[in-house]
Amino acid sequence: MTADSVAEAEVTPEREQPYAALGLTNAEYALIISQLGRRPTESELAIYSVMWSEHCSYKSSRKHLRQFGEKAPPSAALLAGIGQNAGVVDIGQGYAVTFKIESHNHPSYVEPFQGAATGVGGIVRDILAMGARPVAILDSLRFGPADAPDTRRVLPGVVAGISFYGNCLGLPNIGGELAFDPCYAGNPLVNALCVGVMRHGDLQVAAADGPGNQVILLGSRTGPDGIGGASVLASATFGAPSESGNGHLAKRPSVQVGDPFMEKLLVECCLELYAAELIEGIQDLGAAGIACATAELAAGGEGGMRVTLDDVPLRDPSLTPAEILMSESQERMMAVVTPASVEAFLKVCRKWDVEATVIGEVTGDGTLTMTWRGRTVVSIPPRTAADGPVYQRPMARPADLDSLQAAAPDGLDRPKDGPALRATLLALLGSAEEADKSWVTAQYDHYVRGSTVLAMPEDGGLLRVDEQTQLGIALATDGNGRYCRLDPSHGTQLALGEAYRNVAMTGATPVAVTNCLNFGSPEDPQVMWQLAEAVRGLADGCAALGIPVTGGNVSLYNQTGDNAIHPTPVIGVLGVHDDVRRRLAAGFTAGGAQVVLLGATREEFGGSAWAHVVHQHLGGRPPVPDLYAERTLATLMAAAASDGLLASAHDLSTGGLAIALAESCLRGARGCRVSVAGDPFTALFSESAARAVVSVTPGREDEFAALCASHGVPATPLGETGGDTLTVEAAFEVPLDELRQAWESTLPALFD
Amino acid sequence: MARKVGIVTFPGSLDDVDAARAVRLAGGVAVPLWHAERDLRGVDAVILPGGFSYGDYLRCGAIAAHSPVMTALRQAARAGLPLLGICNGFQILCEAHLLPGALTRNHRRRFINREVTIKIENRATPWTAKFTEYEEVTVVLKSGEGAYLADLATIGELESAGRVVARYVGGDQNGSLDAIAGIASEEGNVVGLMPHPEHAMEALTGAGTGGRRFFESIMMTVLAR
Numbered sequence: 001m002t003a004d005s006v007a008e009a010e011v012t013p014e015r016e017q018p019y020a021a022l023g024l025t026n027a028e029y030a031l032i033i034s035q036l037g038r039r040p041t042e043s044e045l046a047i048y049s050v051m052w053s054e055h056c057s058y059k060s061s062r063k064h065l066r067q068f069g070e071k072a073p074p075s076a077a078l079l080a081g082i083g084q085n086a087g088v089v090d091i092g093q094g095y096a097v098t099f100k101i102e103s104h105n106h107p108s109y110v111e112p113f114q115g116a117a118t119g120v121g122g123i124v125r126d127i128l129a130m131g132a133r134p135v136a137i138l139d140s141l142r143f144g145p146a147d148a149p150d151t152r153r154v155l156p157g158v159v160a161g162i163s164f165y166g167n168c169l170g171l172p173n174i175g176g177e178l179a180f181d182p183c184y185a186g187n188p189l190v191n192a193l194c195v196g197v198m199r200h201g202d203l204q205v206a207a208a209d210g211p212g213n214q215v216i217l218l219g220s221r222t223g224p225d226g227i228g229g230a231s232v233l234a235s236a237t238f239g240a241p242s243e244s245g246n247g248h249l250a251k252r253p254s255v256q257v258g259d260p261f262m263e264k265l266l267v268e269c270c271l272e273l274y275a276a277e278l279i280e281g282i283q284d285l286g287a288a289g290i291a292c293a294t295a296e297l298a299a300g301g302e303g304g305m306r307v308t309l310d311d312v313p314l315r316d317p318s319l320t321p322a323e324i325l326m327s328e329s330q331e332r333m334m335a336v337v338t339p340a341s342v343e344a345f346l347k348v349c350r351k352w353d354v355e356a357t358v359i360g361e362v363t364g365d366g367t368l369t370m371t372w373r374g375r376t377v378v379s380i381p382p383r384t385a386a387d388g389p390v391y392q393r394p395m396a397r398p399a400d401l402d403s404l405q406a407a408a409p410d411g412l413d414r415p416k417d418g419p420a421l422r423a424t425l426l427a428l429l430g431s432a433e434e435a436d437k438s439w440v441t442a443q444y445d446h447y448v449r450g451s452t453v454l455a456m457p458e459d460g461g462l463l464r465v466d467e468q469t470q471l472g473i474a475l476a477t478d479g480n481g482r483y484c485r486l487d488p489s490h491g492t493q494l495a496l497g498e499a500y501r502n503v504a505m506t507g508a509t510p511v512a513v514t515n516c517l518n519f520g521s522p523e524d525p526q527v528m529w530q531l532a533e534a535v536r537g538l539a540d541g542c543a544a545l546g547i548p549v550t551g552g553n554v555s556l557y558n559q560t561g562d563n564a565i566h567p568t569p570v571i572g573v574l575g576v577h578d579d580v581r582r583r584l585a586a587g588f589t590a591g592g593a594q595v596v597l598l599g600a601t602r603e604e605f606g607g608s609a610w611a612h613v614v615h616q617h618l619g620g621r622p623p624v625p626d627l628y629a630e631r632t633l634a635t636l637m638a639a640a641a642s643d644g645l646l647a648s649a650h651d652l653s654t655g656g657l658a659i660a661l662a663e664s665c666l667r668g669a670r671g672c673r674v675s676v677a678g679d680p681f682t683a684l685f686s687e688s689a690a691r692a693v694v695s696v697t698p699g700r701e702d703e704f705a706a707l708c709a710s711h712g713v714p715a716t717p718l719g720e721t722g723g724d725t726l727t728v729e730a731a732f733e734v735p736l737d738e739l740r741q742a743w744e745s746t747l748p749a750l751f752d
Numbered sequence: 753m754a755r756k757v758g759i760v761t762f763p764g765s766l767d768d769v770d771a772a773r774a775v776r777l778a779g780g781v782a783v784p785l786w787h788a789e790r791d792l793r794g795v796d797a798v799i800l801p802g803g804f805s806y807g808d809y810l811r812c813g814a815i816a817a818h819s820p821v822m823t824a825l826r827q828a829a830r831a832g833l834p835l836l837g838i839c840n841g842f843q844i845l846c847e848a849h850l851l852p853g854a855l856t857r858n859h860r861r862r863f864i865n866r867e868v869t870i871k872i873e874n875r876a877t878p879w880t881a882k883f884t885e886y887e888e889v890t891v892v893l894k895s896g897e898g899a900y901l902a903d904l905a906t907i908g909e910l911e912s913a914g915r916v917v918a919r920y921v922g923g924d925q926n927g928s929l930d931a932i933a934g935i936a937s938e939e940g941n942v943v944g945l946m947p948h949p950e951h952a953m954e955a956l957t958g959a960g961t962g963g964r965r966f967f968e969s970i971m972m973t974v975l976a977r
Contacts, residue, residue, distance in 0.1 A: 163863045167896075168804040170766030261764050261807025353763055443863045447892050447951040447958060450770040464957060581956060752860075 003321045004042035005375035013039050022049035028389060035384045043309075043370065043377040046322035047385050050288035051295055054556050057388030060522035061554045064532050067539035068549040075548045077511060079203060086126050086196075087550020088203060089512045091576045093471055096200050098130045101140070101193040101477065101516040101572045103555035107255040108190040112157025116190050117165035117258040118226075121330050123194040124169065124263065125284035128270055129333065131204035132196025135449065136463055137166050139176040139192045140477045140516070140570045141440075144185030146432030146750050151180070154188050156751055161258075162192070163443040168260035169267070172452045173444035174461025176477055177570075180432050183481065186560030191516045193477055193572050197465055202274060206283040207300035208336045211364040213280055215297075215305060216342070218349055218356035219266045219332040222290070223315035226256035226328025262331040262354075269352035270333060278345045281336035291325040291385070293334040294360075298368045298382035301336075305382070307360035309372040321372040336362060395532055396525035405486060407619030409611040414681050421680060422732035424614065425658045426742045428685075431613040434655050435746035436666075453580045457667065459502040459651050464580045472580035476502035476573055479518075480654070481566030482607040483622035488530045489537030491607075492569045493625035496541045497689050499573040501651045504634035505692060507584045507641025508575030513542055515552035515571050520564025522556045530567040531556075538569065544627040547573075582641050584694075586650035587668030588721040593647045594701050595672055597657065597716040598633060598708065599691030603682045609654040610685045629690035629713075636711040637692070645697055645704045647721075652691040658684040658728075660693045662739050665726050671736055674719035675729035684728070695721050755974045758785040758795035760825075760841075762816045766803035767838065767950060774950040775799070778967035787816065790824040796974040797834040797878070798825060800841025802894070802948055812855060812897050813843030822848050834878040834970060835942045839895055842934070842944030851935060851944045852910070853902030855895075859927030863896040867959040868947055869921040870933045874914050877940045878973035882965045888921055889962030892951040899927035900935075900946065910935055917943055 009015075019029040022045065032040050032048050040048060054060060079096055080088040086100035104119025120137060127134045139162055143151045166173050171194070208215065273279050281301065283293045290312065298305040309321050319327070337345050342358065349356035363369070368385070370378035398404075415424045428434050437457060446455040453472060454462035460476040478498040484491030496513065503510045515538060520527040542549055558565045577583065588595075605611055606620030640646050648668065652660045657676070665671050672695075676683035696704045701717075708715035719729075727733035757775045759782050761768045772782035783795050787805075792798070805816035816822065822844070829835050829850055837845040845851045858864055869890050872883040883889075902910070907929055910916055918934035925931070926946075934945035949963030 160862070167863060167865075168764070168807060170803065259807070261804060261809065264764055264766075264804075442865050445863075445865050445894050447865070447894060447948065448766050448770065450773050450951065450953075450957055453957055 003372050003375060003377050005377055006041055006379045009039050009041045015039065017045055019045060019049065023053055024049050028052055031389065036380060041377050043321045043325055044380055046326045047291040047295060047378065050291050050326055051385040052388040054522065056288050056292060058554055059389050059391050060393050060556060061517065061531060062390050063392055064535040067535055071539040071543045072548040073543055073546045078548055078550060086130050087512065088130060089550060089574060091473060093466060093469060094200055095465055095471065096198050097195060097473055097574060098127055098132045099193060099195040099475065099514055099572065099574050100126055100551045101191050101514045101570060102126065102553040103516050103518060104190045104192065105187060105518065105555050105558055108158050109154065109188050111255040112154045113161040114255055114257050116158040116161035118256045118330050119190055119192045120162055120165040121258050121260065121263050122286045123192045125286060125333065127194045127196035128267055129204065129206060129282055129284040130196065131202040131274055132198040133271055134171055134194050134196045134267060135451065136172050136174045136461065137192060137194050138174060138461060138475055138477050140479065141177065142179045142181065142184045142189035142568065144180065145182050146180045148185060150185065152751065158188065158190055159440050159443055165258050165260045167445045169264050170448050172446045172448050172455065174446055174452055174455040174463065175475060176456065177479065178437050178440055181481055181566065183565045187558040187565050189518050189568060191570050193475065193514065195473065195475055204274065204279065204282050206296060207281045208297040208305050208362045209301040209303065210280060210338065211303050211362050212339060213362040214337050214339055214342050214358050215307065215360040215362065216335045216337055216345065216356050217312060217332060217359050218335060218354055220259060220262050220329055221313045221315040221355065222324055222327050223329045224319060224323060224327065227323055227326045256328045256330050258330050265352045265354050266331055266333060269349055269354045272348050273345060276344065276348065278337060278341045278348065279335050280338060283334050285332040285334060287328060289325065289327045289329065294368060295382045295385040297334060297336065299386035301362065304363040304365045304367040304369065305360055306363050307370040309370050311357055311359040313355055313357050321377050393522050393528045394525040395529040397529050398526040404619055405621055409605045409617055409620050412611060412615045412617055418731040421684060422734060424610065424685065425662065425734065428609055428613055428655045428659055429662050429739060430742040430746050432746055432750065434609060434659055436744045437747065439747035439751055453583050454506055454585060458585055459505040462506045462508065462577060462580060462583050470579045470581055472577035474503045474506045474508035474575035474577055477570055478502065479568050479570035481568040482612060482618055484534060484568060485566040485618065486607050486620065486622050488533035488567045490625050491622055492534040492537035493541040493627060494622060494689055495569060495571045496538060497625050497627060497630045498651065498653050499571045500545060500630055500634060501692065503573045503575035504637045505584060505649045505651050506577060507582055507638060508577040509638050510547055510573050510575045510634060512547055512574045513549045513571060515549060515569055517552065517554045518558050518565065518568040518570065519556050520559040524564065527564050534567055534569045541627055545631055578642065582644065584641050584646055584649040586648060586664050588648055588664045588670040588672060588695055589668045590647035590695060590698060591670060591722045593695035593698055593721045595674055595718045595721060596694050596696060597691065597718050598694060598713050599629060600688065600714050601683060601686050601691065602688045604686050604688050608687045623687050623689050626690045632711050632713055633690055633692065636708060636713045640704060640707060645700045645707065646694050647697050648695045650693050652693060654687060656685045656687050657693060662726055664693060665736055666740055666743060670721055671723040671725045672719060672721045673723065673727040673729065676718065680731050754781045755971055756781045756783050756795045757970065758783045758792060758798040760785045760787060760798065760800050760821055762787040762805035762819065764803050764805045764807055765801050767801040767948065770950040771799045771801040771838065774953045774963065774967050777953050778964065778971050780971055785821055787819040787821050790820045792824055792828060797970050800837040800844050802839035802841060805840055805844065811847065813840060813847040816844045817847035826850065829942050832941050834973065836879050837944045838948055838950065839946060842946055845942060845944045850942050851937060852906045853900055855897050855946065856899045856901050857897050858899055864926055865894045868893040868925055870918040870947060871921050872918055874917045874936060877917060877936045877943050879943045879966050879969050880917060881973050882969040890952060890960050891947040891949050891963050892959050893925060893947045895946060898946045900932045901929055918945060
């Protein structure tokens with residue numbers, strides 16, 4: 001076998017190339033030719049096709065994403081921002097935290113177990129590449145209807161894949177989401193967040209500098225798995241099932257296969273290499289594999305890079321150079337090492353049984369050059385691959401949005417008396433979306449490493465970072481496709497507000513934001529409008545909250561045929577906790593404690609859980625986001641936690657006060673008796689933002705009321721904890737056993 | 753004199769940091785031991801921690817059982833060194849034939865992560881001496897292959913000799929015969945435990961403090977030796 005070489009490309013300009021099958025447009029192919037001054041070789045075409053894919057280049061979204069930087073509040077805490085593998089935030093005491101959320105949606109539909117597993121592996125390497133020890137993961141999952149036959153294929157596979165990979169890697173899984181909607185039936189959303197901790201001086205860079213420095217590939221061997229994952233799988237629309245038959249089966253070879261044991265060795269090996277200061281630059285291998293790592297490392301540095309592809313250790317010796325470049329085999333990293341450090345570097349790798357091979361070196365010629373069997377198969381300016389085209393895609397407000405917003409839920413039948421309100425509570429609590437998620441979370445290890453202070457089902461996950469000072473970090477992810485379908489900008493701000501609030505509920509102070517933007521095809525102007533609106537909403541929302549977006553990921557083409565998913569930005573918020581011993585949790589653990597509602601309630605049912613579960617209705621406008629109120633609420637919570645004024649805290653979100661009270665009762669195994677003013681249906685089930693329900697440390701009620709007043713947070717005493725029923729005076733009472741039965745039986749009945 | 757407990761790290765060990773912290777919280781010194789070395793560094797007792805040694809791609813613990821450190825530990829155990837295997841460590845002890853039986857796939861074929869209550873039925877081991885009779889404590893069950901199986905003769909021998917160290921309270925959890933959560937060697941110095949006491953050392957970050965006595969026990973017995 002001989003490979004298409006640069007010399008051959010220069011004399012055969014007329015050769016037809018399969019650029020369209022690789023996902024490149026006519027215009028993009030022409031652009032490559034004009035940048036190179038000749039047709040690309042087969043290997044170069046492979047590099048451009050994956051690097052210029054939507055997944056790697058952000059070519060449709062980049063123009064909009066700039067707002068995150070432009071509108072960001074000044075933040076001295078940001079040590080590395082957007083454009084790095086992940087943002088890095090200073091949390092004080094010499095510690096820095098890096099976190100990022102990423103999608104693995106398409107692979108998880110095609111092959112749920114491996115798709116979800118390798119999603120965890122990929123985001124963990126992003127965090128590792130920044131120089132941090134990965135310390136926890138969260139996962140945000142969305143599926144088709146819970147009772148749909150295909151959900152029984154996809155959900156258990158995805159959960160088992162996350163469980164397999166995360167548990168074997170030894171990372172506690174501390175939170176996330178689980179939601180269902182028919183719009184995700186052909187496009188489940190599998191988003192994974194990883195967080196890592198390091199000391200300030202440990203930050204690593206993804207750049208190949210210093211001519212003569214050696215380029216080392218370490219970790220798993222390169223095999224024929226995941227070839228074209230970024231371009232073929234993640235950057236194209238699945239055909240409708242009717243037209244493509246088993247379309248997802250044909251794409252299965254594009255899914256990677258995970259080896260969490262190798263990843264664990266890679267993590268420990270890299271951390272030891274960092275500690276010994278043996279690395280000049282490092283990059284993880286994810287989407288687009290060696291093509292991406294070499295191009296980005298070279299583009300991040302000042303010189304060039306020469307790579308000998310024959311030296312790449314292979315699992316399958318029949319791979320062509322183009323396949324070697326495009327393979328997305330997992331558990332690989334690429335490091336830049338000074339010649340003097342190579343022997344020490346390889347020794348550490350041997351200790352951890354990690355294969356490591358010098359495959360090239362940094363040069364000063366500004367060119368990324370690769371040879372294979374004596375021929376030059378790649379010779380390109382690395383920046384042309386790493387930067388890619390930027391598109392200003394046409395946008396159009398969805399044609400049905402006016403009618404959708406006009407179809408407000410006002411006309412729907414509402415529960416009018418106590419028994420009907422009671423039945424509504426039980427129906428919502430037993431719906432797949434609100435039900436107990438233990439079926440899922442009991443498959444995830446959240447104890448490993450001994451630092452988990454709070455994990456699901458708490459509002460936010462909380463980790464102890466320092467055993468002496470009790471410094472900690474809190475994390476939460478949230479999204480709501482229904483709200484975003486009705487109003488992408490407000491819906492995104494509601495998701496931001498909820499994640500921010502969830503972090504605040506632990507007593508932590510929110511400091512930074514990551515996001516995973518899950519949308520349909522950018523070639524549909526209506527989807528592009530949704531994306532632009534969501535980004536605008538998030539950038540403005542972060543400015544209002546005074547915290548920056550530090551990084552994220554965009555997942556497009558989440559649609560089947562012409563049916564796009566609801567626009568579903570998933571927002572992750574990071575918070576800092578000064579003293580994790582003062583953490584707050586959701587359960588009513590103290591008896592005789594005053595129950596207080598924080599925040600203002602309006603009649604807001606557009607996109608609500610009630611409209612969805614009881615009436616299968618989606619219409620109207622979502623609740624109005626109030627980020628100023630979110631900010632004051634968060635400040636109040638941090639002060640109240642630090643003063644020990646609260647016995648519990650739980651945010652209000654889907655299902656409103658009724659669901660929040662039921663959850664606080666069930667988690668604390670203690671009832672409550674409350675009364676609500678005004679229309680009981682609105683009081684119990686409205687989804688107004690910026691609200692929480694807390695129970696006050698007995699004896700501290702006046703202090704807490706004064707604190708609320710001084711922060712300007714509306715505080716309404718509702719009643720008291722105690723007993724073994726959830727009682728709403730003049731409406732209904734439900735024994736906790738009955739609540740628990742409704743809450744706990746749903747998922748096992750569906751998936752056992 | 754400080755009591756030294758060795759914590760072995762195999763490739764893929766995960767709870768080694770937790771086991772070391774548990775030893776420290778109990779007042780001991782945790783000494784890291786490396787799978788590829790036979791040197792036990794003069795420790796008074798050894799813990800094989802939880803995790804997925806070698807990825808558990810073969811039978812759990814099967815490869816780790818043949819590592820150099822296990823050769824040294826087999827000898828030391830015969831000489832009476834207290835040895836505790838937790839979860840993957842228990843699996844390794846079975847594969848190394850230091851304990852009888854085997855740990856197999858949970859009956860529902862899913863990973864289980866939850867708090868469980870166990871009853872301590874044998875206080876004659878160096879790892880359980882500080883428990884009260886039939887004391888019940890809450891620890892963490894966290895495994896995919898934790899169902900303890902053995903032939904009936906072995907189960908009969910374990911039961912009649914009082915070598916069942918801990919049993920799950922509240923019936924079957926994962927398909928283990930007789931709800932067995934932990935067993936001891938004939939001499940009692942080698943103990944295997946499927947659930948994790950090292951995740952029940954601190955109320956703040958674990959399942960309460962029910963695991964502490966295992967580590968306090970070894971501090972006491974090692975001091976007495």
